Amino acid sequence: MHEVSLVTALIDQIQEVAVQQHFTRVEKIHLGIGVLSGVNGDCIDFCFSEVTKDSILSGATLSYESIPIQILCKTCEKTSNPREPNDLRCEYCRSGDIRVQRGKDFLILNLEVDTEV
Ligand SMILES: [Zn+2]
Structure with a gap:
């Protein structure tokens, strides 16, 4: 399933940031899903806890919002x-x-992490 590989990619991406910024757990993640991205937010929601269970995102609260389409006209600018x-x-x-210009993206808009000292 398309959404599973997206969440897997997300885990990799966050794991890299976690090493750089020294956090060990993510508490909340907020995603932006472009209307034209072809990503189904419900599917992400559905597979999220299963795919992330042994990762840094385990137990994190997932939320998302859709990013509306924005276009630039080449004729009237x-x-x-x-x-x-x-x-x-x-x-x-x-x-x-x-x-x-906008609406094709699938990205992390906000991340709340747990930093251990
Ligand atoms: Zn125009």
């Missing part, structure tokens, strides 16, 4: 936030010649 992922057009001039 305005940014807009289309709600419909299948209709990525400029809200001002309706041009389809756009660049996606």
